[in-house]
Amino acid sequence: MSYQLNQNQKDYIDYLMSSGDYHLAYRYIAEQIDGAVQTGQVSRETQRWFEWAEHINGDYDTLINNYAREMAKLGSLINGSILTDQQFQAGSDVIAQSVLSSVLNSGEVPTTPKDIILIDIATGSQEMGTDPEDFPGTMIGYILFDTPTLDALILNDPESATWEKGLNIGEQVAKHVGVLSKQGVFIGGEGLVDLLAGERKMADLFDAAREIWENNGVQDILGEISEDAAGLYEQLSDDYGWAWNNPTAVIRELPPWLQDLLGVFDDLIAAASPLVLDIDGDGIELAALNGTGSVYWDIDLDDLGEASGWIAGGDGLLAIDLNADGKINDHSELFGDQTGSSNGFAALAAYDSNSDTAITSADAQFDDLLVWIDANGDGRSESAELHTLDDLSITSISLNYSSVNYTINGNEIKQESTFVINGQTRDVVDAWFTYDETNTVYAGDYQLDIQTLFLPSLRGFGSLPDLHIAMSQDATLLSMVKEVAAADVETMLSLAFDIKGKIEDILFRWAGVDDIDPAGRGGYIDARKMEFIEEILGREWVAGGQTNPQAGQADDLDAAFSAALAHVFGHILAQTSAATLFTGGAGYDIASASLTNTDVDDFIVTDAFSSTVSGSSGNEIFFYTPSEGAKTISDAGGVDTIVIADGIGAEDVRLWKSGSDLYLYMDGHSASVKIQYHFQSAYDNEVETLTFSDGTSLDLLENLTFTGTSAGGEYVLGLNNSDDTLIGMGGNDTLRGYTGNDTYVWNIGDGNDAIEDQDGTADVLEFGPGITADDVRFWKSGSDLMVYVGSESIKIDNHFHATYSNSIETATFTDDTVIDLLSNLTFTGTSAGEYVLGLHDSNDTLVGKEGNDTLRGYTGNDIYVWNIGDGVDTVDDSGGTADVLAFGPNITVDDVRFWKSGYDLMAYVGSESIKVKNHFHATYGQEVETATFEDSTTLDLLNNLTLTGTSAGEYVKGSEANDTLVGLGGNDTLQGYGGDDVLIGGDGVDSLYGGTGADTFLFEAISAFNDVDRIKDFSLTDGDMIDVADLLASYDPLTDAIEDFVWAVNAGSNTELYIDQDGAGTIEAWTKIATIEGVTGLTDEAALVSSGHLIAA
Structure with a gap:
């Protein structure tokens, strides 16, 4: 039973098609059939197909669209072409035309999407140059996990999907949609197998997918496709590298941080012998460790392949398939010292059943012996590479060896003998392959837990498998990593979360040392740390026959662990929400065990034992845990960042400049960081950025806020050519901003501070809460501006000096009031008699207050304020054409008696007076032009004056x-x-x-x-x-x-x-x-x- 379209619906679909809005036509159909879905007339799967088709054709930034496009690109790559975004869109439009035309022609929406899917596959694979089985549309339309959560993950912005949702559903979704990034977004632009990195098998994914699909009863739709896909990706694994458990590419140089760890161990060279036969007659040829032809091979039988020297040039390894699985698995199936014998010839002698010192057809197991000629040099045996002795016409191998001592490409030859092949005598040697116990890959079998695709992984070294392999084998480790991966940045860096402790615990669990007694290696080091280093390096620490370090040795090992922790710490964070801490974000390349997509070269984690942390000339992130106390960072260049944990926010950090050093004080946490020579431009020791626990950042190079303490007597210093903010806090401090447009903050209780500015055209004196313009009294003392708030004060040194440029231009208040400090100021005296001075060429207001004061406004149109109780004041003006004598409240013109005394104008109010000095002098220009009163009366003091x-x-x-x-x-x-x-x-x-x-x-x-x-x-x-x-x-x-x-x-x-x-x-x-x-x-x-x-x- 289908859904019949009416004529209006068909007309609207036709209109959208003619407009090229195919994705809107898809959406319209999905909306129109909603009622039919509720009644069962149309299946939910049909509606979902149209919903997803809208996202894909509309190129929405959602998981389903990204999956479809990237899978189509991979399918075209497999078929020998490269599909562009433009070609995909054009093909998607053709699919839309075909599907929508089919709906219009039939006049109905089918109950199930089977016919639509067939159109999708046939049209899409043709338009996009892929085989039908490689086209993603085969799987998109029929994923029958009908849950709202799945719809939310696939249709909505993946960023909104929580980690919990992603992990719970991802195990199902990832089996169809490939690899998801940490935010649940499909990773595009590369082959899927490349994206798996490490030793992950795409075949395992599709095997799991088949099981899921079969359990949901849709194998008739997807079974054949998934079978083909599984086979396809099994074939691809060799081409993309790092997809199998034994990759062919050997890391020829360990990461620098890992090489540094080796410095605390004796530089011992490991070697193991197999017998090598000169099959081609041109002499024994061997590949050097970490050179061309070096492979990963499990020498010490621990399911880990060590980077090793290897055979080359068509020579062969004498081998035996002990477990009859058709391949040579590890060194136990070769003839060498790892079998418990002193050398390979001694091991082979066990097969000389007739004791004639030669291996011939007369020996019982002659036919079991094989020669492995590793034709492709990948360290993995294939059936075509394994030959019986008869296959190669080898008739005898002499056990009468001679002891020798020479090397071939770094591999020592200690014993040699001969064998007969095709009647010719050639050399067989016991070649002691040099191998690296640290440079390893996991070579054992395991069942990949699909959840690990969503989680941070780490390249394993030494005795450690890759982290995703270890998590697949250890549910506890998996849950530990999930907890870190699920946290947002603010949670991760909070004090309660203890990210450093959690990652340290992950390392211990990964290495299997979490249950070890911390005191088990003596009293100088945590045994777990020491044994983690041993595990990741694949070797035991021994010095002078002792396995427990002494004090100095323990310090070196502690430093080694801290270095390892720092790098692993950064590599894990780069794969979580904390990737935002890295410049431009970051990723992790498991093959090289290094960060990608970032300028960060190194990640340094402070510890409780070292007070000084040294950086390099590279770009570094210093991860600082305040609970570990005070630290000094000595950097040497690059673009660097300090990340502060323990929930520290910008409001918790106080910056302080001392000489060329920058101090970061966390006063409430008894912690600090000193960045040595941060401000010494010649040394390049600065750290550029400070990042807080909430993910916000602060530029440490300019426009900083420097804050004093309540102690007082401090110099709070700013920077040259920087717009800094200086806060003195309590006590009597000196704030020196130097050049730049600086802000000086003053709050009630900050004491008597002095400001020594040096330049800038927009410096600000910023008053804090509870202070209004009415609370502030300005005073000119020499060339200084004094600002009084109650019994406290701020002195702006040389504010009025004509040549020093020490002025502060503006004062601001929390009610948005702004006062110009360069002109039109109000200078106010106290209850004592004093000189209240104004400015030259400025329209100032002078208030004498109580006491017998002299008010000197200098040039400019000044206002002299006089109130009842202000005493006997003198106005000593110097110029201006609109000076004012302003009488305060409760004084009217009738209350004032004017008197001329010599050149002076005397204004009497009761027993008090104001003398305007030289007011009547013809040439001095000291007159005050007007008197004003609160009732708006204005009196001309130059004409018609009543004396x-x-x-x-x-x-x-x-x-x-x-x-x-x-x-x-x-x-x-x-x-x-x-x-x-x-x-x-x-x-x-x-x-x-x-x-x-x-x-x-x-x-x-x-x-x-x-x-x-x-x-x-x-x-x-x-x-x-x-x-x-x-x-x-x-x-x-x-x-x-x-x-x-x-x-x-x-x-x-x-x-x-x-x-x-x-x-x-x-x-x-x-x-x-x-x-x-x-x-x-x-x-x-x-x-x-x-x-x-x-x-x-």
Whole structure:
């Protein structure tokens, strides 16, 4: 029963096809048949086929798409061509056209995907140049593990699949989809067998796949395909290398780190003998250890093939197939000293049944003897390479050998004799092959655990098989590695996880030394460490006949273990989520036992025993465990990284510069790292990067944060040409940022710090939490800027120096307030009397606070703030055109009395005062232009200023501007000088001098009748005026005659001025208010009013 498409559905599928959106057509069909899947009308397998087809044709970055594309490439490679991504996409489009056309033509979606799969296989294999059995579509559509977890792994972004999911399902999935990387993503770009690395058999995978498929009842679909695939990959194994348990390629040089370990052992050369026959008659030919023709061969019968010298040039090994398995397995089936005999001839003598000192057909086992001519030189016997003595017409082998001493390509010849072949006598020798007990591969049989394909592996050496082989044979070891592989970076580097301890335990378990008593090799070394070294090198440590090291020897062995741990540590991490710690990520090449895809040359792990860790000129990662205490890193070049474990984050690390050394302090963990000569550019000793447990990193070359302690008295130093951050912490510290745009951080409780900056155009003084701009008081002391917060302070040394460039440009606060520290600053004094200084060419604000202060703003338009209680202050300005005297709260213009004292302007508020020095000096330019009040009143201090005396007699002087002079009480002298002034004598007999300008002599009713003032310089010519309007409340200029109210009488050379307030005109009503000295002829009062010289109303 199929799903019938309606016309609208068919039209939409046709539209998507015509648009070339085949993957969307696949998705549409999968969505439309969802209900039919729920009812069983269409199988889930059919829907899954369309879902996966969408991913493949749409080239999604998912496991199923990557698998399909890489398997197709491998299939084309097998068939003699190279399939490109473009060709695959074109073929996928043709498949889509065929499948979708079939659906449209039939008008239905079939219940099962069998017919669709056949179209897929037929079209795809033709378009992509592969045989049908090699085309991945055969397996894609019919993997019948119908679980949501499997769908999530294959369809979703593989990164979202957890390790747990990958490991649980991977055992099934990997049997069809090949090798998965550590994140569950198919590894592309290389042959599958290459990707297996090590000694993994693809045939084993497909054998397991057949079993899975058969158990799920789909062998009719996949059985034949899997059989063909198994055979195919069995054939391929020879071509791709490292796919069989006995690879042909010998590592000719051990990794440097492994060679270093050998330095703690005696340099002994191992050798073992087999009998070698000169079959071709051109003399014995042997291959040198690690040279061309060297092979891996199990010499000491431990299931491990040692790199060894070997036969060459068509010569043969005398052998016997003891277990009748059709091949020569190891050295026990050759004739040499490893059989328990002193040499090969002695071993062969056991087969001389008639004791005639020759091996002939007369001996009982003559027919069992074989000659192995390793034609392809791979160290693996094949049936075509094994010959009986009769096959080669060998009739006798003489046991009468001679002792000799010569070498062939490093292989010693100690015994030689002859044999007869085709009637000719030739040499047979006991060749002592030189072999390497450390350079080994596993040669035994094992069942590969598919989970190991998901896990880190390590190349085995010495007595150790590759880690994936060991894990396949040891469930405990497997679970230990799984635990490491399953952790994310942050977990892995946490204190609780103890990654170093876990990897150390993995090494012990891998070497089979985990149950050994740590004290079992004396009291100077952990026996597990020592025996791990012995296992990985394949040899025992002996010195002077002793197997337990003394103190100095133990130190060397400890260092050897630490070196081994470091390299293995890095190699494991590179195959986990911690690969991100490596520059550009990393991988591991099991063949060469080295890191790949990274610039990292070495991985160094600190230990609890060494206080100094030395690097090389290469690119290194130093893995530091803070619980091991303080360390000194002495590097010698390269691009290096320190990785800090134990859960240490950036917030836990404090950087400190001392001379040319960089210190990393973990104050809460009693740990530190000193990077020696880090800042000494000539030595190239720097470490470039610090990586924390959460995977974040810090550049250690520039833009660093250097932090002091609470001790105080410290110099916190920055770098030249670097934008650093310096934090003094508690105590009185000096912060020196040198050149660069530096940030100086200050918090409440940091004490009295000094900043010594040297350059930069964007240096910042950064205030921490709980500090606002209102809490900060600035002060200029010489060329220094003082910043006060409560009882604490920051001194910016030479901030105002014209040539030193030591200034800090900006102050910032946590509420985002920013203050420019180069201009427009507010400088504030204290309750004591002091000089509050501003800046040249800067619009500053100066606040004296309590005490008798001098405020000196210098040039610029400065603001001088004065509040009630600020005492007797002096403003000593030096220039500017818009200086301001700003009065604070609760002061109005009526509260202020201005007074001119010499060139100074005095402003009195109650018993306090402000003196504006030289305010009235014509040339000094020290005037303050304006006074302001909180009620927004503004007072011009240059013009129309009211200068007021007191109740005592005094000299009230004006300026050259238009002033108002008020005498108040006492016998005062008021002198207006220049300008159009107003003079008010007040009480007392006052002398009024208007000076130049059109001055006004103003009389007030409250005081005019008490005394007679003297007007000293009244001048009609200057336009002077006498204002008596306040005295004439009853005068109406429209109806009254001025003569009835004002009477000017000549008195000698003077004029006397009388007032009649009510205008009655009686003699008794007139009151003399002033004498106008030196002037007569003012008796026409009406004329004075009309000319404006007398103001009466």
